[in-house]
Amino acid sequence: MTKRENLDLLLKRIREIVNSHLRRDEKLRSVCRLLRENFPHYNWVGFYLAEGNELVLGPFEGEPTQHIRIPFGRGVCGRAAKTKETVVVQDVSKETNYLACSPKVKSEIVVPIMKNGKFIGELDIDSHKLSAFTVKDREFLEKVCEIISDIL
DSSP states (O other): OOOOHHHHHHHHHEEEEEEEESSSHHHHHHHHHHHHOOOOOOOOOEEEEETTTTTEEEEEESSOOSSSSSTTTTTHHOOOOOOOOOOEESSSGTTTTTTOOOOOOOOOEEEEEETTTTTEEEEEEEETTTTTOHHHHHHHHHHHHHHHGGGO
16 A cells, blocks of 8 residues: 555544544544554644633643643644644754653644634644654645544
8 A cells, every 4th residue: 555545544534533423522532543553753642622812632642741721822832823824843942932741752743723714723743753744744634634623
């Protein structure tokens, strides 16, 4: 199976999860697990949901984080919420506005989830590898977030 076919299969599985009879949080956690299991460089995968001008930690897979609430604009997650654009940080040690979750984290990608033009949440992925995220990761994760927007 080619990499493209594998990504298409994963998107199909994510659609199946979204359309399943699971509760919303179970669906989100299942998507986190699926991503973490299929991408060795996705060490922490989680959702933050918008509540006012704050992000609130939702379902995730990986080590616990102390960042339960993040104001828009603060850290990489807060920046993605404020700009409503995907943020890729290939080396978090060079980031001035970075909220460290773990000393193991070397790079991060945060993809906003939009619904009817409104920011409603985001998908946050940390990696223990430097420069872990490619254009293909970004494109794939943006499609994942489009699918997820249907249940938020």
